[in-house]
Amino acid sequence: MLNSDTRSRLMQQYPMLLKLPSAELQELLNGTTLIQLPAGAMVFDENQQCQGFPMLLSGSIRVIKASAQGRELQLYRILPGESCILTSSCLLGNSNYQARGITEQAVEMVALSPKHFHQLLAHYAAFREYVFNLFTERLTDLMQLVSAVAFQKLDQRLATLLINKPSPLNTTHQAIADELGCAREIVSRLLKGFADQGWVKLGREQIEISDAAALKRFSAL
Amino acid sequence: MLNSDTRSRLMQQYPMLLKLPSAELQELLNGTTLIQLPAGAMVFDENQQCQGFPMLLSGSIRVIKASAQGRELQLYRILPGESCILTSSCLLGNSNYQARGITEQAVEMVALSPKHFHQLLAHYAAFREYVFNLFTERLTDLMQLVSAVAFQKLDQRLATLLINKPSPLNTTHQAIADELGCAREIVSRLLKGFADQGWVKLGREQIEISDAAALKRFSAL
DNA sequence: TTCGCTCTGTGATTTTTGTCACAGACACAT
DNA sequence: ATGTGTCTGTGACAAAAATCACAGAGCGAA
Numbered sequence: 404m405l406n407s408d409t410r411s412r413l414m415q416q417y418p419m420l421l422k423l424p425s426a427e428l429q430e431l432l433n434g435t436t437l438i439q440l441p442a443g444a445m446v447f448d449e450n451q452q453c454q455g456f457p458m459l460l461s462g463s464i465r466v467i468k469a470s471a472q473g474r475e476l477q478l479y480r481i482l483p484g485e486s487c488i489l490t491s492s493c494l495l496g497n498s499n500y501q502a503r504g505i506t507e508q509a510v511e512m513v514a515l516s517p518k519h520f521h522q523l524l525a526h527y528a529a530f531r532e533y534v535f536n537l538f539t540e541r542l543t544d545l546m547q548l549v550s551a552v553a554f555q556k557l558d559q560r561l562a563t564l565l566i567n568k569p570s571p572l573n574t575t576h577q578a579i580a581d582e583l584g585c586a587r588e589i590v591s592r593l594l595k596g597f598a599d600q601g602w603v604k605l606g607r608e609q610i611e612i613s614d615a616a617a618l619k620r621f622s623a624l
Numbered sequence: 625m626l627n628s629d630t631r632s633r634l635m636q637q638y639p640m641l642l643k644l645p646s647a648e649l650q651e652l653l654n655g656t657t658l659i660q661l662p663a664g665a666m667v668f669d670e671n672q673q674c675q676g677f678p679m680l681l682s683g684s685i686r687v688i689k690a691s692a693q694g695r696e697l698q699l700y701r702i703l704p705g706e707s708c709i710l711t712s713s714c715l716l717g718n719s720n721y722q723a724r725g726i727t728e729q730a731v732e733m734v735a736l737s738p739k740h741f742h743q744l745l746a747h748y749a750a751f752r753e754y755v756f757n758l759f760t761e762r763l764t765d766l767m768q769l770v771s772a773v774a775f776q777k778l779d780q781r782l783a784t785l786l787i788n789k790p791s792p793l794n795t796t797h798q799a800i801a802d803e804l805g806c807a808r809e810i811v812s813r814l815l816k817g818f819a820d821q822g823w824v825k826l827g828r829e830q831i832e833i834s835d836a837a838a839l840k841r842f843s844a845l
Numbered sequence: 846t847t848c849g850c851t852c853t854g855t856g857a858t859t860t861t862t863g864t865c866a867c868a869g870a871c872a873c874a875t
Numbered sequence: 876a877t878g879t880g881t882c883t884g885t886g887a888c889a890a891a892a893a894t895c896a897c898a899g900a901g902c903g904a905a
Contacts, residue, residue: 468767470775478770489767492760501767528746538759539713545766546689546710546722549699552773553805554691556891575852584774586893591853607852607901777861796882807863812883828871828882 405432405513412460413513416484422529431519438512446504453493453500455514459483462510466502467581476552476584478502479544488541491534494520557585561593562622565603565612572610626653626734633681634734637705643750652740659733667725674714674721676735680704683731687723688802697773697805699723700765709762712755715741778806779814783843786824786833793831 405413410432414420420428437460440446446464447453457464464481466489481487481504489502494517515523523530551560560583565572576590583590594610597603602618604611612618626634631653635641641649658681661667667685668674678685685702687710702708702725714721715738736744744751772781781804786793797811804811815831818824823839825832833839 468771468774470771472775474775476770476774478767488763492763495756496760496764498760498764501764525749531752535716538763539717539719542709542713542759542763542766543717543719543722545763545770546699549697549766549770549773550689550691552770553689553697554693554695558891577852587853588855588894589892592855595854605853779861798882808883809864809885810862813885816884826883 405435405437409437409460409513413458416460417458417533419529419533423523423527427523427527431515431523434519435513435515438510438514440506440510440512442506442509444506444510446506446510447490447500448503449501450499453490453517455516456490456494456520457481457487458513458515459485460511460513462506462508462512464504464510465507465582466504468502468584474584474586475581477582478548479541480507486537488534488537491520491537552584557583557589558593558596559622559624561590562597562618565597565610566615566618566622570612570615572612573608574610575608626656626658630658630681630734634679637681638679638754640750640754644744644748648744648748652736652744655740656734656736659731659735661727661731661733663727663729665727665731667727667731668711668721669724670722671720674711674738676737677711677715677741678702678708679734679736680706681732681734683727683729683733685725685731686728686803687725689723689805695805695807696802698803699769700762701728707758709755709758712741712758773805778804778810779817780843780845782811782814783818783839786818786831787836787839787843791833791836793833794829795831796829 413432423431440462442462446457449469459481461483463483464487466478466481466487467475468478469475487504489500489504492498493500524534551563561579564579564582576594577587580587580590594603594605597618598605600614600617602612602614602621604613634653644652661683663683667678670690680702682704684704685708687699687702687708688696689699690696708725710721710723710725713719745755772784776784782800785800785803797815798808801808801811815824815826818839819826821835821838823833823835823842825834
């Protein structure tokens with residue numbers, strides 16, 4: 404059962420809920436609880452069965468593929484207002500997860516039960532549209548990712564990653580490597596190269612972009 | 625306007641159509657025509673606008689990403705009874721294609737107009753389910769693909785490809801390279817290696833598997 | 846302050862894949 | 876049979892990334 408503050412935050416992040424008949428909505432909200440997870444928690448894992456449809460209120464979840472050799476590659480990131488198609492996919496196909504979800508910062512979320520999910524999907528166009536849009540967006544992202552992994556060199560992918568992050572980026576090289584799916588040393592070396600070009604300034608757990616234009620040019624090469 | 629033979633083949637490949645009210649179905653079938661394409665034709669291309677929702681009756685379509693350097697990588701293959709989520713995605717999101725579709729063999733297909741597609745999706749649960757299932761299947765495939773491209777070596781990916789094809793596989797090394805997204809020479813070399821191990825027998829445009837178990841073992845390594 | 850931990854830089858080396866350049870094999874048409 | 880074009884095999888080499896092995900830097904806790 405969600406308290407009224409949580410409810411209003413949920414509505415704010417997921418305006419499509421307002422399009423549901425209020426009786427339905429009430430019933431739904433009464434049946435769920437707020438879930439809180441610390442940073443670095445595993446939300447779901449490969450081959451695991453799907454428990455419910457997550458709706459993020461705060462924080463973010465990294466959805467990744469892990470290799471047998473201990474490397475990982477980030478498929479996409481779930482932010483507040485978004486949800487997890489992988490979960491939808493599991494619920495719809497009654498299959499298991501094909502990736503792992505890990506909280507990046509502490510997360511507050513609400514999880515719709517599979518039963519509720521199916522109900523909403525069957526009866527409400529607004530909800531369906533929401534889910535369809537999720538699918539199409541992720542699909543686009545994934546295709547982009549496949550093509551980047553298959554055809555682009557790491558230096559370009561790294562540059563692209565940097566220009567898509569807030570500028571004083573506070574993170575470790577290992578975290579970047581885990582996002583790109585490569586070895587940490589490569590990230591260190593490439594960053595050093597960028598620094599030598601004067602494109603970035605490096606510090607411990609910090610990367611500051613000093614020439615975004617050059618980075619952009621390079622990434623689009 | 626489809627003739628009765630085509631209609632019955634369509635129903636056979638897409639049984640979910642039978643769940644639509646017959647009036648709706650008639651109207652739909654009257655409004656479409658059979659499209660025939662030769663092998664190697666481009667059905668759609670990146671950044672192109674989407675024309676309609678394809679339903680394959682015969683043949684197959686390769687959906688690929690092409691790199692600037694002229695290499696390509698196959699994302700998935702559309703077979704009769706299936707359709708193209710990429711298209712659904714375009715229609716739903718009003719976006720453009722993010723990949724290229726090329727007929728592999730000659731193709732017969734029926735294309736639903738965007739208007740019809742949206743109508744069916746809005747009104748009929750059977751159609752929705754069909755589309756949702758398409759999405760979930762392709763999503764699974766794509767995740768699998770990303771992970772293979774990112775983490776597996778080509779020899780393993782090649783082995784996997786071989787055991788998933790009919791045994792006397794009649795195709796060129798270049799075609800395999802285009803499916804895996806690598807250079808033709810690599811395929812030739814790796815196949816030679818497999819042949820030296822006694823796992824396959826090679827001929828011009830032919831690969832015969834002689835030790836499927838060994839290949840399988842190797843691919844799962 | 847000192848110890849210990851994580852993070853970063855870096856050289857040396859190997860593995861994997863790509864690129865280039867051909868030669869020979871095969872298939873088919875004339 | 877001869878030529879022509881497409882496939883295939885291969886050697887030499889280059890490039891990209893991985894791996895291994897540390898050293899030193901920075902930071903926080905004891």
